[in-house]
Amino acid sequence: MTIWQRLSGLVTLRLSAVLTLIALALMVWSMLEPTPLPVMLAMSAGQGIGILAFGIYLFIVVRELVRELRRARQREPS
Amino acid sequence: MVSWIISNPLIAAAIACAAAAALLLVWYLVRRPALSHATKLVLLAGIGVLPLATAMTGNVAGYEATKSRQFCGACHVMTPYKTDSEDRHSTALAARHARNALFGEDNCYACHADYGMFGTITTKLGGLRHVYEYTFHYRNMPLDEARDKIHILRPFQNATCMHCHSTEGPTWNAVKEHASLLVRVRGGEVSCASEGCHGPAHPFSKPAQPPHKEQAP
Numbered sequence: 125m126t127i128w129q130r131l132s133g134l135v136t137l138r139l140s141a142v143l144t145l146i147a148l149a150l151m152v153w154s155m156l157e158p159t160p161l162p163v164m165l166a167m168s169a170g171q172g173i174g175i176l177a178f179g180i181y182l183f184i185v186v187r188e189l190v191r192e193l194r195r196a197r198q199r200e201p202s
Numbered sequence: 203m204v205s206w207i208i209s210n211p212l213i214a215a216a217i218a219c220a221a222a223a224a225l226l227l228v229w230y231l232v233r234r235p236a237l238s239h240a241t242k243l244v245l246l247a248g249i250g251v252l253p254l255a256t257a258m259t260g261n262v263a264g265y266e267a268t269k270s271r272q273f274c275g276a277c278h279v280m281t282p283y284k285t286d287s288e289d290r291h292s293t294a295l296a297a298r299h300a301r302n303a304l305f306g307e308d309n310c311y312a313c314h315a316d317y318g319m320f321g322t323i324t325t326k327l328g329g330l331r332h333v334y335e336y337t338f339h340y341r342n343m344p345l346d347e348a349r350d351k352i353h354i355l356r357p358f359q360n361a362t363c364m365h366c367h368s369t370e371g372p373t374w375n376a377v378k379e380h381a382s383l384l385v386r387v388r389g390g391e392v393s394c395a396s397e398g399c400h401g402p403a404h405p406f407s408k409p410a411q412p413p414h415k416e417q418a419p
Binding site: 155166174 | 207213217224228230234237245246248249250253254256260267268270272273277333
């Protein structure tokens, strides 16, 4: 069993949700205080973290879909 | 703060999207629902759609913010330049342009931006270099020292002035000095911002110097 298969979907999605909240906080900070540090952080770290979080979400959802399809195929009479 | 957000529709939209996404995510983290189809859809909105909308509108708002004088003046070494631009009695070239409604709050960007197809990109790359230089060389420099040391990296290009002052108009050419220097101005041999013409652009402007380790952006 690989590390990807061992990752619990729920725990990973919670991590993804927390990462998204961090990314959103960085983006909102840059809009409320448009000075070089917040703007650069939002456009680099903020968006990077946001993309990572969305990537994790997609990975988990696609993995769940693949598992559901496999289960459905196994249930079908041969 | 609230009126400022409401007056800027992009920022208001971005903050509304961020707030909606945050609500969905906090609900998910607190309630910990099972991963049903409905939960997946809620998370798609909270992790995907709404943050993407925040990022897109936030990028545009952030880009617009980087053009403002407040943004340029956020680094302390730029304070004298910002203060002079905002001085309604200053007769420096930059201050006079700042009083022009077409330049207004964005007068630093209007004169220091590169124009042309990739002008915005090269200007932003130059801005990143400014941030690097400031962070690693000028962050702790006293203001008096910075005012004496900081100078423009390359000679100011007349092409920037000619973006608005095309040198083609009859009023412009009616000025004797303009007419006599027309070819040299267009060729960049004589700077519009030189002393004796319309310069210096700032009261403490210094000529461009070749870059070396100790120099300003």
